[in-house]
Structures are given as structure tokens and as C-alpha cells.
Amino acid sequence: MACGAPLRRLPARPARLPATLPSGACRGPDRATSRAQALPPLQTIGAAFVAKVMSVGDRTVTLGIWDTAGSERYEALSRMYYRGAKAAIVCYDLTDSSSFERAKFWVKELRSLEEGCQIYLCGTKSDLLEEDRRRRRVDFHDVQDYADNIKAQLFETSSKTGQCVDELFQKVAEDYVSVAAFQVMTEDKGVDLGQKANPYFYSCCHH
Numbered sequence: 001m002a003c004g005a006p007l008r009r010l011p012a013r014p015a016r017l018p019a020t021l022p023s024g025a026c027r028g029p030d031r032a033t034s035r036a037q038a039l040p041p042l043q044t045i046g047a048a049f050v051a052k053v054m055s056v057g058d059r060t061v062t063l064g065i066w067d068t069a070g071s072e073r074y075e076a077l078s079r080m081y082y083r084g085a086k087a088a089i090v091c092y093d094l095t096d097s098s099s100f101e102r103a104k105f106w107v108k109e110l111r112s113l114e115e116g117c118q119i120y121l122c123g124t125k126s127d128l129l130e131e132d133r134r135r136r137r138v139d140f141h142d143v144q145d146y147a148d149n150i151k152a153q154l155f156e157t158s159s160k161t162g163q164c165v166d167e168l169f170q171k172v173a174e175d176y177v178s179v180a181a182f183q184v185m186t187e188d189k190g191v192d193l194g195q196k197a198n199p200y201f202y203s204c205c206h207h
């Protein structure tokens with residue numbers, strides 16, 4: 001099974017202070033708690049990887065997911081991870097308009113450097129809008145127009161509640177399978193989708 005190259009998520013967040021611990025790392029014993037509470041949110045340095053096994057019809061697809069750093073200082077590093085990507089989930093914070101500007105930067109990069117990369121726009125923190133709609137700083141229709149323009153799909157998600165996260169990854173996997181099947185039909189090479197439950201593996205990213 002031909003395997004594509006990486007599929008990545010490119011978080012679009014303004015620069016923050018670098019952290020010395022990886023995301024999700026335990027910050028240590030209780031006595032450190034009060035200090036830890038005063039620290040800024042942890043920032044991705046380099047990239048984090050996870051594999052996600054998905055079902056698409058009767059097929060099994062293993063997404064290799066890279067969560068890359070979104071801040072400017074790690075730009076060059078992030079480029080290494082999305083080289084050859086088949087899909088990219090470009091994230092922005094629905095409550096922060098500057099993060100959408102940053103997302104557009106990554107879209108431009110991907111479109112100029114990665115011709116075959118399918119782009120998915122992902123507005124994050126939708127749970128905060130459920131609590132208070134006035135917190136929205138990025139208009140849904142503006143982004144939808146932009147998405148139509150660049151032939152991207154748009155999702156609004158929440159890591160906190162899980163809203164739309166599964167749908168997004170399912171769509172990524174389905175699109176990959178149908179594009180691969182289309183290539184088989186048109187190029188007659190590379191990918192044998194007749195092999196059931198034979199996972200193909202490529203890299204991407206997680207939320």
C-alpha cells in the first residue's frame with residue numbers, strides 16, 4: 001500500500017513562552033503545584049506524534065499524526081514535519097482573531113510548498129462560544145468564504161468537550177481513501193485498496 005507522506009496539524013497560535021516540559025507531562029509533586037499554577041500554558045516544542053487507527057467502510061486506516069508547534073520561533077522546525085504531507089489540519093482559536101491570521105500564513109505556506117496536501121481549517125475552543133457567544137472573534141461565514149476559496153473544509157471543534165473532533169479525523173481518513181482510490185483509477189499504480197484491513201500509514205497530527 002502506498003503510503004503517503006505526512007499529514008499534519010499546524011496550530012495557529014501567537015507566540016508564547018517556551019516550556020521546558022512536553023505537553024501532558026506531569027509537573028511533579030504537590031509542593032510544586034502553586035508554582036505550576038502560575039506558569040504559562042505549555043507550548044509545543046518541535047512536534048508530538050500519535051498514531052490513530054480509523055475505519056473507513058471495511059478498511060482500516062492508520063493515521064500518523066504530528067502535532068507541530070504553531071509559534072513563529074519554531075516555524076523552520078514545523079516545516080520539516082509537514083514536508084510531503086497529504087493533509088494538514090490548520091488550527092486557529094475561535095476567540096482570537098490574530099490566530100486566524102496566523103492560520104492563513106500556514107495555509108499560504110502549505111499551498112506554495114505542498115501541492116498534494118488537502119487542507120482542513122479547524123476553529124478551536126468552540127466550548128467557550130457555547131458558554132458565551134460574544135467571545136467569538138472569528139466570524140464563521142468569513143472563514144467559510146475563505147475555506148471555499150482555498151478548497152478547504154471547515155470544522156469548529158473543542159478539545160475540551162470533543163465537539164466535532166471525531167468528525168474531523170473521520171473526514172480526513174475518508175478523503176485520503178477516496179483520493180487514493182481515485183489515483184489508482186487514473187494512474188493505475190501504487191495503492192491497492194482491495195487489501196482489506198491492511199493499514200496504510202502516513203503522518204499527520206492530533207488535536
Ligand SMILES: Nc1nc2c(ncn2[C@@H]2O[C@H](COP(=O)(O)OP(=O)(O)OP(=O)(O)O)[C@@H](O)[C@H]2O)c(=O)[nH]1
Pocket residue numbers: 011012013041042043044045068069070071124125126127128157158159160161
Ligand atoms: N476551553 C478550551 N481551552 C482549550 C481548548 N483547547 C486548548 N485549550 C487551552 O488553550 C491553551 C493552549 O492549548 P494548546 O493545546 O497548548 O495549544 P496549541 O495550539 O497546541 O499550542 P502550541 O502547540 O504550543 O502551538 C491551553 O491552556 C489549553 O488548555 C479547548 O477546546 N477549549
